Amino acid sequence: MLRALAGQAQGWASNLSNRGRRLSRSISDSVLRHEVMWINACQLWNATNANQNATLRTGTGPTSISQAATRITRRWFDNYVKRYDLPDPDGLPLQFNQLSAKFEAVKDTKHRHFGYWVTLSTLERGKRIRVPVEPHAYFAAAGGIVAKTLTLRTKDGALYLDIVRDVPTERWHRPGVPLLALDLGLRNFLASSEGDIRGENFIDTLGRYDRQLQATTKGLQNAGIVRLTDCARYRRLAVRIRRYIKNNVQRWVRSLLQAHSPEEVILEKLNFVAENSGLGRRMNRLLRGFGQAVFKQCIKSWSELKEFKVTEVEAAYTSQMCSSCGFVHRANRKGNSFGCLSCGYLAHADVNAAKNQRGRSAAGAPTSTGSRHERWVSALREWLVRLRTGLLEASPGSTLHSRLVWRACTGIAVLMNEKRSAGKCGAARKVLQEFTLTLDRVSDACLYEKITWLVTTEAGSPALAVSTD
Incomplete structure (x- = not known):
């Protein structure tokens, strides 16, 4: 019972810390924001200013905690305790x-x-x-x-x-695929690297539930009800949404796993809620908390039952990268359709993203490779290396060789045109110039001349427009 009570207290404090970070981000004064962030990190919400400064002297942080920061956190803590119940030991199992x-x-x-x-x-x-x-x-x-x-x-x-x-663990009854990558989304809930789609138009159903949730919330707030869970109608609607998410997530995951009997499942680092999803704050919070927990628990249960491995890979640019040639561009994807601007590869956008995840896992790519800009630079280098490898293997003057040169020119032209229009072509030019230094002037003469000309050509020239088309 003590362990259960400690778990309740840790969960309550964790929720309070998450809300404290939101409080600090809402403060415009940078000095005051830093002080509130430090108070929240040390969980000294209700401590006096003297105690906060005494703790400060034993660690690293701001030079001192002002009375204003102490008043803000103590008042916010009092309001939180009034609104949300403290851990209740009477409810222990x-x-x-x-x-x-x-x-x-x-x-x-x-x-x-x-x-x-x-x-x-x-x-x-x-x-x-x-x-x-x-x-x-x-x-x-x-x-x-x-x-x-x-x-x-x-x-x-x-x-x-x-x-x-x-339940004793057992292997799949029939051999399946060695690697199965699953791409998680809102428009289509699950897509596999084998071409399967589950939960099509998932966001449409969530949108209908979200409109009901917002209408119910607005009506209760207009009626003066502060705690929405006190209303039975709100609770029934929340239970119905959770039941829909849980039942369908379990059904879709089971369907894909049983269809392919994988030896290893590849997942991206989960981010269940998109910024432009159009869903309300409460629905986003429900998906981020409950939806991700259900999906993770379902995958974990199946992995323990069937003894397959679960690996997470970095999700950056998987939806913008071509799984055929590796070219990265935001215009590659339009809704559910994916069309590579470099090689012309066509596929379902979510299936293409799942294939990229599978490729990263097979290549042993690390789960984190630095900032988003560094990951983009790495993806551009990988695309150029793949192009050069293909050119070296193709016979000079052959159709394959000409097609690869055309892909390189088209992709670089599109990339430089976009970066020039945004005023951010410095990084792309630097990567391309570094790549040209690795080329051989004899065997890679055609590619060297094309890249050098495209990098130095000004945006909007007729020749660049022809190459882009």
């Missing part, structure tokens, strides 16, 4: 082991009216409580052995008995 509880199937008892029975010991000798348990189709079909520890908890005034089965 009770755990029973095999000495104080017994789980039996109906065939092992003399009572025949229910599928299972649980016998719980009490403090009085000989007076036990028999609790009937209705059978559940999923629980009965799961197999395995029932664990010897039972948990009794309360929720919304009702009693729940949590019973766990220890």
Whole structure:
């Protein structure tokens, strides 16, 4: 019970820290913002100014904490405590082991009216409580052995008995793909590197729920209800949204995994909520918290059951990169369609992103490679190296050689045209000039001349427009 209470307190403090970061970002004064951020990092929300400065002297941070920063955090902390309940030890679950509880199937008892029975010991000798348990189709079909520890908890005034089965792990019954990459999104929930799409137009359904959620919230706020969870209608709507997300996430994940029986699953670092999703703040928070937790738990459960490996890769530029040639440009993707401006490769945008994830995992790419600009520079270098490798392998004057040179000219022209129009061509020019130094003047003469001419050509010239087309 102490561990459970400590977990409640840690969760409550974590939520408070997250809201404290939002509070600090809303302060325009940089000095005051730094002080509030430090107070939040040290979790000294309700401490006096003297205690905050005493803690400051033992660590690194601002030179001193002002009275204004202390007043802001203490007032904000008081309002938070009034609005959100403190951890409640009365709601802790009770755990029973095999000495104080017994789980039996109906065939092992003399009572025949229910599928299972649980016998719980009490403090009085000989007076036990028999609790009937209705059978559940999923629980009965799961197999395995029932664990010897039972948990009794309360929720919304009702009693729940949590019973766990220890299910033995087993491999897939048939051989499948060695690597299966899954791309997570809102427009289409899941796309695989094998070309599958699950949860098409997922955001449309979320949008309908979001409109209902916003209308309900607005009505309750106009009625003067501050705590929305006090309204039964709001709670029912939130439960319906969670049930929709959970049921469909589990169904879609199960469908893809059973269809391909992977030995390893590749995921990008999850970011379930897009900035331009058009969904409200409450729906975004629900997706970011509940939706990601359901997806992660589902993948984890399947990996433990089927013993496949789960790997996360860096997600930067996977939706803008061509899985065929490696060219990166934001104009490659338009909605669900992907068309490479360099090589002309066409595919579903989410499937193309999943293939890029699979390629990064197969190449052993690190999960983090620095800032976003550094990742873009790395992607541009990789594209140029792939082009040069293909040119060296192709016969000079052949159709393949001419096509590769055309791809290089088209891609570089599009890239330089975009960077010049945005006034950010310095980094691209530097990478291209460094690449030309690695070229051989004899074997790579054509590519060297084209890159040098395209880098030095001014934007908007007729020759550049022809190359772009």
